[in-house]
Amino acid sequence: MTRLLIADDHPLFRAALRQAANESVQGCSVVEAADLASVLDILAHDTDIDLVLLDLHMPGSQGLSGLATLRGQHPGVAVLVVSAHEEPRIVRRALDHGAAGYIPKSASPGDIAQAIRSVLECGNWLPRDLAQALAALPADPADVDLASRLAxxxxxxxxxxxxxxxxxxxxxxxxxxxxxxxxxxxxxxxxxxxxxxxxxxxxxxxxxxxxxxxxxxx
Incomplete structure (x- = not known):
């Protein structure tokens, strides 16, 4: 059974992500967390989590710190960032720090479901407009190096x-x-x-x- 962890401090958005997850993966199991400490506790005790849907801003995690922590401590768990930020540079930095994909909070339920399926199939996912913008935006060597050191x-x-x-x-x-x-x-x-x-x-x-x-x- 596929197990997903939704990490977001907004209950309504967690509910929307849970619905999208249930619609994208038949029979998946979903757990939720509202802060980074809870995310880390769940991952420490539940080794069957396949994917984390991570908000960039919630208690205990601001910016890329939560993503860096998850990728460093649980490299076998895929992380799909879910954020209100849609600036290409921020998306680029998230990918440089190990995110498997990036879902803007303005994304449609269909896009969210597609993103979840793509990452669970060991792929990557970006909305088309951001993918086009990032095609001309190379990885930042400083971020790649920092991610390696933090890991x-x-x-x-x-x-x-x-x-x-x-x-x-x-x-x-x-x-x-x-x-x-x-x-x-x-x-x-x-x-x-x-x-x-x-x-x-x-x-x-x-x-x-x-x-x-x-x-x-x-």
Whole structure:
């Protein structure tokens, strides 16, 4: 049985995606999550999830950070981004960070169903207008390189990185994650090595580059 995870903090849109999923894949099983923490918890305990339909903006995930986390920690699970953003550069960045497809929230139920079927069949999917726009927009080497480096982090290391990005000290991170401070220090050392950075400031800059604000757009 095909299992899908719908990750979106808007109940009405989750319902629309569930209907499209049920219509596109006969007998599929659908679970839902409203924040990134729930998504990660579900994936940690349910190894049969085949596809995640991921909103780019929900609690715990802003911009490409949630996508980067899923691709890094669960590379065997396909991710189909569902977003109100329709700018070609944002779509390009999502693909560079491992999305198998991109569904604008303005897409029709038929397009959503087609996208789900295409990705489940190990293909990719973009709406025709965005596919045409991206044909002339090459992959950004910086995003491809960053995605590769982030993929080296463990789930716990990514959590530590996110808290580093919030400006927390090692002791504060240890308290937040309920682990020993020496464990945090070991994670921080490993994070710096895997990301190729020297300090917290450089790590924070890399993390903020996943934002989709105008200032972070390339």
């Amino acid at each position: 080296r982090l463990t789930e716990q290391q990514y959590r530590v990185l996110a808290l580093l990005g919030e400006g927390l000290l090692n002791k504060q991170i240890a308290d937040r994650l309920t682990i020993q401070e020496r464990t945090v220090k070991a994670h921080v050392t490993a994070i710096f090595e895997k990301l190729g950075v020297r300090n917290r400031t450089q790590a924070g800059v890399l993390l903020r580059s996943l934002d989709l604000s105008d200032g972070a757009m390339r």
